[in-house]
Amino acid sequence: MSLTQGTPLVADPVTRGRRRAGRHDRAVTARWARISYVFVSGYVVLAVAFGVLPTLYALWMSVVDSSGSFVGVQNFVDVYGDFRFLPAVLHVGAFVVIWLVALMLLVTVLALVVHSIGRRWLSTSVRFVYYIPGALAGAASVVLWLFVLNPTVSPVSAVLHAFGFETFVQTVSPGNLPVIFAIIAFWTGAGGWIVVMYGALNSIPTEVLEAARLDGAGAVRTALHVQLPMMRKWISYMAIMSLAAGTQLFVEPRVLSQATQGVVPVDYSLNQLAYLFAFQQEDLNGSAAIAVILLVVSLALSVFFVIRGGLFERD
């Protein structure tokens, strides 16, 4: 799961109405159209090879059996009937709920707090400290958290002891995992969002905030009635992106499972299960079925957002 990639810095995509081609002279327009195909060709090839084709191929794999004959929804029925499937859905669901709530609440509060810092250098430095764990996405960040969660070496062992965890295995007992994964994901990903929200807050003209203050609104009322409405679009964008990314949980449980000899189960998340189907049971079709389920969830969220969300005004 990559939490930073693609999340930050979607610049405000005000796609303006396009000017009429009539401004150009016809020959130029025709020439432009031809050359445009050349300009987009490389990207289109990659998009077909690594976006469209794999999707179609996975779809096809999910409705045939290993000999290639059509079996309808049988693979999906098998996957659903697998005793590990529903637990994996519940694990991922629990993690996503905790993570989303924490992300929406804390990122909003932290962006407001950082924005209220008057001194410029201080605000910049605080944002940077929040953002820097984003450099550690991937396995490296999970390896780092193996240490942080291990009471014998952890820099926050006092906190772990306060919760009654004396060993690493106690800390990562299955009941704690959704919270632990949420903390790791928050640690790597929240900073990028805080910076984005901060940018959204910056776009509110100072006069508006000044007027609110003159009307006697305190910081909290200003936040609720002036600043939050400005951030709403970005918050829903963050929620949808994070929801889609959260369902893909893989590297965190994978590495934790490896480090605990299975106390964290090898089939904790859906992507892990798909991996097991493909590599342990050599059931590529079952694996494709899980991949298709996950892909449909992400695609649905993404299409919903592109169509409904005001963030990407299409021309």
Place this chain on the structure above:
Amino acid sequence: MNATSTRRRQQLTPGAWLGRAAAIVVAVFFVVFFAVPIVWLLLAAGKSPRGLITTGAFTPGTLGDLAANWSTLVHFQDGIIFRWLENSASYSLAALVITLVTTIPAGYALALGQFRGRRLLLTTTLVVMLIPNTALVLPIFLELSAVHLIGQPLAVILPFSFYPFGVYLTYIYFSTSVPRDLLDAARIDGCGEVAVFRRVAMPLARPVIALVGFFSFVANWNNFFLPFLTVPGPRSPIQVGLTELLSNVPAFNPTAAGVTTIELPTLALAALLAVTPVLLIFLFSQRFLVAGLTAGGTKE
């Protein structure tokens, strides 16, 4: 903020003071939360296995222990750590080049061109951009194994090079920041379209090229799932290599029976090495990045 607002702050009511104090507590708590693991990692790499457990978490280690950890690490499987780092670098850089060569012209044409299929391509780009990249990993793996590319460097480089987010960034940049008239002027001067792109558009696009390059490189360097499936074994990049190293750490894996066992500080050192390139890029591009990240938000 200016002098007037500072003066006003001095007349704050007790309630507002309490609010400010709470805000400071929250800000400081999260500075600690985000910074502590990284600071700890920097220090842990220089400790002996015993020192890691017995000394305080924030006591610095010694150069001698750092050297010892380094020596264990570089002797692990005949210096495979360098191989992993080299793999990461070559995959990420090769993908970076292909990404730039394909996304920049594509974003340019999407923003300023008029051609059939433009809207379709734009919408597809938006939709795919919002799909988490892990969602396509298994399908891509299935596809690559059907064409027998698994295990080849291309099995990482090519999927890495497909970067719709980069196209989107370039598209936004060209449609908001580059005046059409400038391009038209160049055309009137007799430039062909390729020349207009190379001599006028490209120099103007330098900021967005840097931004796309940055995000593509960081995302690819940190990617775990795709290379984990498509280039197993000695062709692994460092992120996958780290987990190989992890399986030789007795503290996490008592049955580890490798020739060399890896102690915790050595693992910390390896993790540090794995993140150093990206960490350095973050540090050196801080100003530019924060500007890039907020560019959209500040636009009105």
